[in-house]
Amino acid sequence: MSEELHTLAAPYVVDALEPAERDAFEAHLATCADCREEVASLALATEELAASHAVTPPPSLRAAVMAEVSRTPQLPPVVEPVAEPAAEPAADAGATADAVAGRTAGASVSSAAPAASVDVVDGDAASVTPLARRRAGRSRRWWIAAPVAAVSLAVLVVGGVMIADARSDRAAQQALEADALEVAGASDMEAMAMDLGTGRLMVSAETGSVALLGSSAPVPDEGREYQVWLVMRDGTVVAGPTFTPGADGDYLAVSDADVAQVAAVALTEEPEGGSEAPTMEPFAVTEMPAEA
Amino acid sequence: MTTDEEEGMERHLRAVPAAAQAPADPAVAMAALLERTALGDTAAYEELYGLVAGAVFGLALRIVRDRDMAEDVAQEALVEVWRRAARFDRESGTARSWILTIAHRRAVDRVRSEQAHTTRVQAQAPTVEVDHAGPEDVIDDMHSEWQAARVRAGLATLTDRQREALDLCFYKGFTHREAAKALGIPLGTAKARIRDGLIKLRDGWGGER
Numbered sequence: 316m317s318e319e320l321h322t323l324a325a326p327y328v329v330d331a332l333e334p335a336e337r338d339a340f341e342a343h344l345a346t347c348a349d350c351r352e353e354v355a356s357l358a359l360a361t362e363e364l365a366a367s368h369a370v371t372p373p374p375s376l377r378a379a380v381m382a383e384v385s386r387t388p389q390l391p392p393v394v395e396p397v398a399e400p401a402a403e404p405a406a407d408a409g410a411t412a413d414a415v416a417g418r419t420a421g422a423s424v425s426s427a428a429p430a431a432s433v434d435v436v437d438g439d440a441a442s443v444t445p446l447a448r449r450r451a452g453r454s455r456r457w458w459i460a461a462p463v464a465a466v467s468l469a470v471l472v473v474g475g476v477m478i479a480d481a482r483s484d485r486a487a488q489q490a491l492e493a494d495a496l497e498v499a500g501a502s503d504m505e506a507m508a509m510d511l512g513t514g515r516l517m518v519s520a521e522t523g524s525v526a527l528l529g530s531s532a533p534v535p536d537e538g539r540e541y542q543v544w545l546v547m548r549d550g551t552v553v554a555g556p557t558f559t560p561g562a563d564g565d566y567l568a569v570s571d572a573d574v575a576q577v578a579a580v581a582l583t584e585e586p587e588g589g590s591e592a593p594t595m596e597p598f599a600v601t602e603m604p605a606e607a
Numbered sequence: 608m609t610t611d612e613e614e615g616m617e618r619h620l621r622a623v624p625a626a627a628q629a630p631a632d633p634a635v636a637m638a639a640l641l642e643r644t645a646l647g648d649t650a651a652y653e654e655l656y657g658l659v660a661g662a663v664f665g666l667a668l669r670i671v672r673d674r675d676m677a678e679d680v681a682q683e684a685l686v687e688v689w690r691r692a693a694r695f696d697r698e699s700g701t702a703r704s705w706i707l708t709i710a711h712r713r714a715v716d717r718v719r720s721e722q723a724h725t726t727r728v729q730a731q732a733p734t735v736e737v738d739h740a741g742p743e744d745v746i747d748d749m750h751s752e753w754q755a756a757r758v759r760a761g762l763a764t765l766t767d768r769q770r771e772a773l774d775l776c777f778y779k780g781f782t783h784r785e786a787a788k789a790l791g792i793p794l795g796t797a798k799a800r801i802r803d804g805l806i807k808l809r810d811g812w813g814g815e816r
């Protein structure tokens with residue numbers, strides 16, 4: 316399947332991927348220099364195509380856009396400005412209004428969530444320019460929560476969770492992305508909405524896995540993570556992987572599953588490291604389509 | 608947060624001819640404006656708006672083919688540019704490309720949600736012309752004319768099959784799977800046609816910048 320990944324650059328630059336595929340390919344891009352290069356190179360052509368249709372916009376557009384902009388908070392750079400001195404009120408306000416940076420700020424001090432490992436560089440970040448920080452953060456855009464430490468329990472419980480063990484963060488992330496893409500590309504893949512930011516749940520019996528990905532998810536409170544639960548048709552609840560969204564709310568989690576036996580996938584917030592059984596009512600539940 | 612680097616950019620920006628004069632290569636100016644936008648600078652954003660709104664609106668119009676809807680899509684895209692400005696990285700592409708990518712994606716998403724998947728696949732005959740916006744609205748300056756002519760010339764060098772595949776995906780919002788189905792070709796072939804077409808365009812335009 317992995318050679319399949321590299322053939323998606325062209326359809327990607329013309330926006331011809333399905334949403335799930337697009338997300339998975341963007342996740343792949345974060346770790347594949349060849350594909351990044353191909354995308355940048357093909358984008359020279361799509362840029363010209365896209366720019367060649369310029370039409371004088373209606374005058375109402377400028378007013379509408381400027382009005383909307385005046386009340387729209389901006390996303391922080393990928394590495395959040397948590398260590399920003401108070402001398403930068405504008406940036407602070409924007410970041411806080413976006414909620415993501417605001418909530419991560421507390422957590423990052425103790426690096427509570429593995430996903431916040433971007434924040435480990437905070438000490439340095441304070442002394443470098445915003446531009447440099449943005450670049451430093453770039454390759455982390457699709458930072459996946461919980462690759463290593465936090466996951467061990469869940470891995471034991473579910474068995475084949477594809478994150479974790481002794482692999483490096485990066486390798487784990489790549490593996491996770493490849494797994495997600497495999498689900499996305501499976502011929503029997505079904506995608507459903509999952510109510511966490513703009514979440515999509517993809518399931519495939521063929522690959523025997525469920526993948527959850529999305530963006531714009533709020534970061535859980537300090538010391539807490541999201542956890543995936545598989546509600547089986549026989550009523551048992553199986554613990555799945557834990558995860559924490561990255562700086563812009565992106566997240567990705569993959570779990571092995573006996574898909575035919577899964578009745579629903581649920582999400583809770585659990586103490587860091589995950590729980591063996593849910594400690595709260597799920598805040599999001601997506602039911603599988605009824606068996607044919 | 609004013610660093611030496613940014614001051615350098617501002618100076619450079621002011622040395623560029625006035626925006627109305629359309630500098631030959633506005634790429635540097637656009638990137639600098641976008642980076643200032645990322646810091647919450649609405650004046651920089653409005654200047655950037657002046658440089659890209661026509662292309663954003665025109666692209667949206669070309670894809671959604673309805674002025675009201677195009678205005679709506681352009682507004683969404685331009686506000687997203689403001690919102691996501693801090694995520695722009697000038698090392699991975701030009702500001703214009705970054706902005707038009709946002710606009711293209713918004714327009715394609717709109718087309719897809721407006722038309723049911725199957726309707727779109729069935730309604731579009733595989734033989735589609737790559738036509739351009741009607742002349743009445745096209746921004747009438749030398750630069751745009753030159754650019755449109757170049758694009759037409761580039762498209763004319765493609766094979767019909769490459770042009771078809773690109774047209775369905777880039778302008779009609781087909782996914783590569785839908786395009787393959789509409790054209791009755793394997794998915795791998797569809798991907799190859801898109802890629803080969805883009806490479807030919809890119810190489811053809813490469814020398815003329």
Ligand SMILES: [Zn+2]
Nearest residue numbers: 320321347350
């Ligand atoms: Zn690749």
